[in-house]
Amino acid sequence: MAKRNEATRGRLSREAIIVSAVALADAEGLDAVTIRRLAQEHGVTPMAMYWHFNDKDSLLDGLAEHLIEAVQLPEPGDAPWDQELREILDAFLAAIRPHPALAGLAMRRILAAESGLLIAERVLGLLRRGGFAPAQAAEVGTFLICSIITLAVADAVPGPPPTGEEREQALRDKRARLESLPPGRYPNVIAAAPALVVCRDEDDYFSLNLDLLVGGLHGLRRG
């Protein structure tokens, strides 16, 4: 086993482990994030991880917290509530988009992290300003956050992200399969096939669906 390499010389640390775990997840997917693998990357025995984390789950907790802490909340201003909410959701999405493999971790862990509580507080506050009662704000807010995580997770393939070449090929295959469906039964699937296998522009896709969510809030208040 190679002794501590350059990048990680000196003692191990919680933070260093988390950083390399994030990189690993980005590069090869969440399944590649393994106690043994991380230990190896740090030139250390697997059991050394257990000094810094109780178990694998608390490592994942750490990853989720790391992710959530990256959210750059905009300063509270005097913009309309829905506009400020939109900015927060944008910021949240922007923070997790670079790490689709990890986004799913955040789902159940937002309220466990300090920074997650802050996000929740802001979102709930704005919803209440928008006229929602506390309980409704909680339910809608939960759904908003979960939906945005879903948006980010949705374009993560499990396992290692394929190389450009084979990714192209897989997408072509998938599209071809959809387009060779019986045209009588699936006209709309066929027409939408190009957009179903991959969206033209991710930014547009995200912004479209954020519009949908925030716009939907107004409908709820009227109802």
Add this chain to the structure above:
Amino acid sequence: MAKRNEATRGRLSREAIIVSAVALADAEGLDAVTIRRLAQEHGVTPMAMYWHFNDKDSLLDGLAEHLIEAVQLPEPGDAPWDQELREILDAFLAAIRPHPALAGLAMRRILAAESGLLIAERVLGLLRRGGFAPAQAAEVGTFLICSIITLAVADAVPGPPPTGEEREQALRDKRARLESLPPGRYPNVIAAAPALVVCRDEDDYFSLNLDLLVGGLHGLRRG
């Protein structure tokens, strides 16, 4: 190893395996669904599974397909597009709600299943009737389905569903933690704490957020 028990006497079959896998997932979570465990339940060697499924992933494909096939699509009528769409989304949610541990599987596999294509076709058709272009319909439709799956997944705890007693305790603890936060910093979180740890009424929660989604569609068309 107990020889074939009563319930599963005779030959193994793809369908029988899937059915028991669904039951197992419902009872103890997706992690309990194991080649070895399923084999054991059928009084059979683990490797026997590989006659009926190429590998574990295709078993999961089977589970997802099983789930999607349970969706009871309403007959196409002459109701307004948004109303019919809502009915379809309701039907979809109703089908996956009983199996929260499996719902996540459906996310990436809808377009792989025959019945999933049918759902997609209906949804896309209605969205186009609602004035969306094919590409937009694809993006919005994808998001709708994913969001609904998220709704169902959200109230699944990973691992075995805890007994009523310890579940109650866990919820009490979580709520207490939120309510003992500094009231100056987190007034809204505290006010919403009861609804954050568990919603008053799941039906209301689901219907509220489906309203949000379908209502949001109208906003998109105007914009």
Add this chain to the structure above:
DNA sequence: CCCATAACTGTACGACGTACATGGGGGTGA
């Protein structure tokens, strides 16, 4: 009766998370 095929068994391998006991080395107080 023969034998191809379908269905299943047996054994083995390399991963995984982690319990438990052990060891060392650097900073601190004597």
Add this chain to the structure above:
DNA sequence: TCACCCCCATGTACGTCGTACAGTTATGGG
């Protein structure tokens, strides 16, 4: 200077997982 302690890491082992590969039985058509 030395002894001590405790942080940090090691070493070994166990039980689990998915599954590759080869061998065995049951079934039914020629």
